[in-house]
Amino acid sequence: QVQLVESGGGVVQSGGSLRLSCAASGFTFSDYGMHWVRQVPGKGLEWAALVLFDGSNKYYVDSVRGRFTISRDNSKNTLYLQMNSLRVEDTAVYYCVKDKHERVEVPGHFSYGMDVWGQGTTVTVSS
Amino acid sequence: QSVLTQPPSVSAAPGQKVTIYCSGSRSDIRNNYVSWYQHLPGTGPKLLIYDNDKRPSGIPNRFSGSKSGTSATLDITGLQAGDEADYYCGTWHSSLSAGVFGSGTKVTVL
Numbered sequence: 754q755v756q757l758v759e760s761g762g763g764v765v766q767s768g769g770s771l772r773l774s775c776a777a778s779g780f781t782f783s784d785y786g787m788h789w790v791r792q793v794p795g796k797g798l799e800w801a802a803l804v805l806f807d808g809s810n811k812y813y814v815d816s817v818r819g820r821f822t823i824s825r826d827n828s829k830n831t832l833y834l835q836m837n838s839l840r841v842e843d844t845a846v847y848y849c850v851k852d853k854h855e856r857v858e859v860p861g862h863f864s865y866g867m868d869v870w871g872q873g874t875t876v877t878v879s880s
Numbered sequence: 881q882s883v884l885t886q887p888p889s890v891s892a893a894p895g896q897k898v899t900i901y902c903s904g905s906r907s908d909i910r911n912n913y914v915s916w917y918q919h920l921p922g923t924g925p926k927l928l929i930y931d932n933d934k935r936p937s938g939i940p941n942r943f944s945g946s947k948s949g950t951s952a953t954l955d956i957t958g959l960q961a962g963d964e965a966d967y968y969c970g971t972w973h974s975s976l977s978a979g980v981f982g983s984g985t986k987v988t989v990l
Binding site: 812813848853864872873 | 915917919923924981
């Protein structure tokens with residue numbers, strides 16, 4: 754079945770780095786855009802980053818742009834999130850999420866939805 | 881602070897209907913498609929509605945979505961105890977070139 758499994762979360766000091774991975778299975782990974790969505794404890798969902806199906810374009814929320822890098826390896830069916838210069842406010846559960854539609858080139862304009870979510874990996878940034 | 885505005889909570893008795901509103905702007909809801917998610921504690925969120933009003937397979941027709949202008953709505957009819965959860969709207973923000981979620985609405989079944 755379609756599955757996303759995150760790993761790489763943990764405890765890191767402020768200013769440190771961490772790399773999250775997401776192993777995908779059960780679908781043609783290279784056909785779908787992939788997102789990272791996070792949830793700060795006690796708060797709502799926050800969209801963090803998107804990489805298109807072919808890696809051609811990447812998008813970020815303002816609060817992580819310049820510090821986080823989303824990437825993918827379609828040969829390994831794996832999504833990554835490299836997180837540098839981590840801040841206390843980056844403490845959250847990070848979800849790996851699959852686009853509903855295949856080969857989306859313009860997010861949102863013709864379709865929008867995220868249909869498969871991982872179980873989440875927890876990142877804790879200490880001061 | 882979320883770009884999309886939702887009521888913090890709604891409630892109704894079993895069997896009744898609740899409507900959750902999601903208010904945005906021309907840059908997000910009006911010019912892009914909207915999706916809705918159900919989030920239970922300790923689990924990954926579940927897609928309920930995509931492309932404004934479409935249901936994924938396996939989602940009962942008690943859940944329905946619509947969009948008009950800069951707002952979207954999620955209706956849940958025949959409310960059940962298992963519907964108690966947090967619900968989020970989501971869309972793309974064209975000016976920010978970023979995804980955005982609503983502030984979230986907690987549904988309570990009385």
